[in-house]
Amino acid sequence: MNALIKSATIVDTKSDFHNKTVDILIENGLIKNMDYHIENTNNFQEITYPNLHVSQGWFDSSVSFGEPGYEERETIANGLKTAALSGFTQVALNPNTYPVTDTASAIAFIKDRAKDNAVSLLPIGALTKLSAGKDMAELFDMKNAGAVAFGDYKNPISNPNILKIALQYAQGFNALVHSFPFNKDVSGQGVMNENITSTSIGLKGIPNLAEDLQLARDLFVLEYTGGKLHIPTISTATSVALIREAKKKNLDVSCSVAIHNLCLTDEVLKDFNTHYKVMPPLRTQSDVDALLEGLKDGTIDMVTSDHNPIDVEHKKVEFDHAKYGAIGLESAFGALNTVFSTKKTIDLLTKGKQRFGAETHPVAIGEKANITLFNPNGKITFTKDHIISTSKNAIFEGHTLKGHAYGVISNNQLVLKSQP
Numbered sequence: 300m301n302a303l304i305k306s307a308t309i310v311d312t313k314s315d316f317h318n319k320t321v322d323i324l325i326e327n328g329l330i331k332n333m334d335y336h337i338e339n340t341n342n343f344q345e346i347t348y349p350n351l352h353v354s355q356g357w358f359d360s361s362v363s364f365g366e367p368g369y370e371e372r373e374t375i376a377n378g379l380k381t382a383a384l385s386g387f388t389q390v391a392l393n394p395n396t397y398p399v400t401d402t403a404s405a406i407a408f409i410k411d412r413a414k415d416n417a418v419s420l421l422p423i424g425a426l427t428k429l430s431a432g433k434d435m436a437e438l439f440d441m442k443n444a445g446a447v448a449f450g451d452y453k454n455p456i457s458n459p460n461i462l463k464i465a466l467q468y469a470q471g472f473n474a475l476v477h478s479f480p481f482n483k484d485v486s487g488q489g490v491m492n493e494n495i496t497s498t499s500i501g502l503k504g505i506p507n508l509a510e511d512l513q514l515a516r517d518l519f520v521l522e523y524t525g526g527k528l529h530i531p532t533i534s535t536a537t538s539v540a541l542i543r544e545a546k547k548k549n550l551d552v553s554c555s556v557a558i559h560n561l562c563l564t565d566e567v568l569k570d571f572n573t574h575y576k577v578m579p580p581l582r583t584q585s586d587v588d589a590l591l592e593g594l595k596d597g598t599i600d601m602v603t604s605d606h607n608p609i610d611v612e613h614k615k616v617e618f619d620h621a622k623y624g625a626i627g628l629e630s631a632f633g634a635l636n637t638v639f640s641t642k643k644t645i646d647l648l649t650k651g652k653q654r655f656g657a658e659t660h661p662v663a664i665g666e667k668a669n670i671t672l673f674n675p676n677g678k679i680t681f682t683k684d685h686i687i688s689t690s691k692n693a694i695f696e697g698h699t700l701k702g703h704a705y706g707v708i709s710n711n712q713l714v715l716k717s718q719p
Contacts, residue, residue, distance in 0.1 A: 313661035328711030356388025356669040357648040361603040368397025373608040383714035385628040386704030393452040394425040401425035401436040403444035417712035450477020466526035485509040492565040511537040530554040534579035536589030557605040573621035601651030604631040608690030625694035633700025641675040672705040
């Protein structure tokens with residue numbers, strides 16, 4: 300793949316051209332040259348967009364597609380296309396398929412379906428068989444097949460001994476273990492955050508305690524066992540404080556937060572829109588403030604779209620019966636860019652790669668072209684027209700976002716929206 304990118308502002312602190320507007324010459328998937336003006340002597344494809352900015356390729360640590368088993372929600376092919384046009388060059392795929400991705404052959408199937416794609420797919424294997432929380436899955440075999448981490452998506456590990464054994468066992472091959480911070484017994488039949496809003500609209504609440512209690516337990520287990528633990532999508536102020544204290548103890552723990560938990564509160568649920576039914580639930584503004592502070596001081600390691608396509612039959616129902624989940628790849632950058640500066644937004648969208656074993660390439664001469672092209676300015680109202688996913692359960696539909704992605708150049712391929 301050969302191309303000449305014209306007049307692109309570089310947003311990459313590891314690049315010699317950070318904050319500078321330059322041309323980028325790409326030959327055979329490598330950045331051959333960067334300069335203030337490059338002549339197109341080889342008649343390469345020229346890439347020009349309004350207010351074009353370029354950064355390292357973005358990474359998402361938690362996406363779901365559906366295939367195999369739930370192709371009506373999303374296929375791997377269209378999911379990766381969605382990721383590319385949303386600016387992501389690498390995504391970690393959750394094991395919530397049918398059957399659950401809990402064997403080496405299941406990992407191999409997913410990797411085969413995703414091969415030769417511009418977006419690198421990093422499979423997460425299930426921690427327990429069928430993600431049922433009873434018996435540990437074939438972690439070492441899945442690791443050899445290409446799994447980058449192990450966790451039961453949105454299913455908490457109710458038995459702490461399983462987490463203990465998993466953390467001890469995974470140290471033998473330096474594997475990353477996930478534990479979703481949620482206590483089902485404390486949550487009960489709750490469907491949204493427990494607060495004044497849940498009381499006023501008559502929905503059963505999920506208290507912060509359901510997350511905080513489980514997380515505290517997991518950190519005690521980690522302190523006992525050692526190993527590498529990742530806590531996906533925290534949502535409470537207490538969780539931030541617990542992670543902060545754990546890192547002061549030098550525990551090897553990382554965590555993420557879903558972008559919608561940074562931008563929205565439980566007050567949006569007053570009209571019972573099931574697109575807002577997510578797990579963990581949308582919390583209060585005080586929780587949001589703590590999460591934002593946790594990102595600023597480095598307590599929270601990364602953000603995620605927590606992209607989870609759900610078919611209309613499981614969303615367009617009464618709120619109590621709707622499935623949890625929302626799509627977020629298409630809106631991730633625009634939503635995050637309304638909360639943080641563009642520099643911070645890009646920093647957050649490119650963090651977490653090392654934790655998940657993903658390649659990192661700065662925007663520099665001689666490096667592989669693993670880059671995202673985007674416009675950080677301009678406000679848009681996110682509508683169904685912006686959705687590329689098969690499922691349409693977009694949590695930011697109707698919301699005003701700032702900026703948008705043009706696409707990516709990665710793995711010697713180019714996936715871009717039509718040039719003006």
